[in-house]
Amino acid sequence: MSEPEISLRERILETSRKFLFSDGYSSLSMRKIAKEIGVSATSIYLYFENKDHLIHTLIEESVEELSTSIEQSVEGVEDTIKRFEAIIWSYIRFAQHNPEKYQIIYMVHSDRMARYPKEKFRKARRGYALLESVIMDGIKEGLMELDKPMIAAYTIWAQLHGVVSVVFNQRLDSRIDRDEFIEESVEQIMQGFLIRITTT
Amino acid sequence: MSEPEISLRERILETSRKFLFSDGYSSLSMRKIAKEIGVSATSIYLYFENKDHLIHTLIEESVEELSTSIEQSVEGVEDTIKRFEAIIWSYIRFAQHNPEKYQIIYMVHSDRMARYPKEKFRKARRGYALLESVIMDGIKEGLMELDKPMIAAYTIWAQLHGVVSVVFNQRLDSRIDRDEFIEESVEQIMQGFLIRITTT
DNA sequence: TCGTTCACTTAACACTGTTAACCTGACTTT
DNA sequence: AAAGTCAGGTTAACAGTGTTAAGTGAACGA
Incomplete structure (x- = not known):
């Protein structure tokens, strides 16, 4: 019983x-x-230990989930470009489907974040490391033209976060459709990384 | 006296x-x-009226400064691409040279931001409106290939904010040089919008 | 000199995170 | 069975928070 x-x-x-x-x-x-x-x-x-630690635990939870869903998104996908797209879209989709969890990750600001143990950031890097490796594949295969894959991976991450945070912080013009904005932005971000293949 | x-x-x-x-x-x-x-x-x-209003006043101040410095950056610049670059770099430079002021703008979160009068956002749109018009020029001149300049302007803004906020929130890998990251990211963002002109 | 108004103060309310000290019941050991 | 230990809570208190209501005193006009 x-x-x-x-x-x-x-x-x-x-x-x-x-x-x-x-x-x-x-x-x-x-x-x-x-x-x-x-x-x-x-x-x-x-x-x-205190309120900060409580919140950090919640952050960790969410980071873990995000990382996992990114990893799952590429499972079984072979094509490099498709893997690239899968990672990006799973990031966006996580933010869209779990706005609360995404917000928790970025809610606590640099202000308080100083106290957040650096070691724990490594977990957050799991998804990022995956992206980096895909970018390296892309370079090898001549699909991307970059000399610093590590920086490139962070750049994408930053850009994606920017898009999501603008939407969440309701700083978007009321005339702009939320989903359309996301769609266009993500497209734009990916375009910036892929070599435009002109139909020969 | x-x-x-x-x-x-x-x-x-x-x-x-x-x-x-x-x-x-x-x-x-x-x-x-x-x-x-x-x-x-x-x-x-x-x-x-209260603490929120006090902070909103500070936000307004900073937004005003940012808008002004963006406007000044294009003064006398004729070439569309140069105007495009000037806006983007003045945004980044404002964040770099006035980290405190930039942070104030984005410090108060969506959480509290709900109370921030929507009308005041229009001031923030001054810089953005300028960017939008430059993008429209770029399209006319065949330098950019976009069908939604309004969304595109927001996309750039979001991406730039993402880059800056990743740097400020110290979420950057310690192996990555801050300035190099910014340089590369901004380059990447601009590349995403410009039609790559292959030397013919 | 009276009354008003401006610029400010004091006291208080209802909250906040956090600590120290205490209690209480269950499980162990003697 | 009596005594000891310890986990898993409790209450009381401190120092701080935003904010409001009421009060104070000096300056000024009539």
Whole structure:
């Protein structure tokens, strides 16, 4: 008759995620999380060193998911250009389908981010490393014309993030259709990297 | 013998800016600003409705400066491609030379940004409108091959912001040189828009 | 001199993250 | 069975936050 017995730690994460999605970061408080669970605020400190660590755990979760979905997107895909496209679109699609999780990753700013352990960034580099290797393949196959694949991979990442963040921060002109903007932008970004093959 | 008589309002803005630059957004407090000036915290409310409004005023300032510097960059430049490049580089250069001011513009997140009056975004669109017109010229002159200049202008903006924000948020690999990254990325972004002219 | 107004202050409310100290029940050891 | 240990919580408190309501005093016009 033993119930699933969800641990308090898990319930804290779950509730934090919920509030983060519904009310945003700035109104997230330890007492609010605790109250929702029906426990005292200080109990959270039994499982997380402080609020920053709690949020970092959530960030890690999301980063992990993003990395995994990028990796899955190229599974079984052989063609280099198709692998290139798959990575880019899986990044975008993750942001579109999991706006909350994507936002968590980039919500905590450089301001607080200084405290985020550098080591953990390596996890985030999993997807990026994959992109880098695809770019190197592309160069070998004469599809791309770049001398610094490492920088190129970061450039793409930065550009994609820029597009997503402009959409999320609602800084887009109201006359512009969200999906059309994403479509065009991504197309543009990929075009910048591929050698334009003129029909010979 | 009348001293310059800097108004309290001005001193509040000045001090806020100073703290924002030195200590970041998350540790900026009304009482801290007031204490530095030597006035009570509530005095700030005589000049600003609340903390958000105070920060919005700072954002506006920075947006104004950015717009102006973009406008100045194309003054007297006739060639369309050179105008295109001038706008892009002045955006990047503004971010590089005024990291604090640039960060202020994007520091307040979508979270709080909802309260930022939409009307004020129009000011931000001054630089963007200029870019859009240059793109339209580029299309006319056969230098670019795009069917949606409005979207294209936003795309560039988004990509540039992505590059800058990756650098500012220190999410760049330590092996990558900051300036080289910016140089390469911007080059890449421009390449995506220009028709590659092969030496015939 | 009275009244008003401006520029500011004090006190207070309801919140925040976080720490120190305490409690309580279950499991072990003697 | 009694005593000890320890996990898993609790309450109280500190120092800080944004913000509001009410009060103060000096300057000024009538």
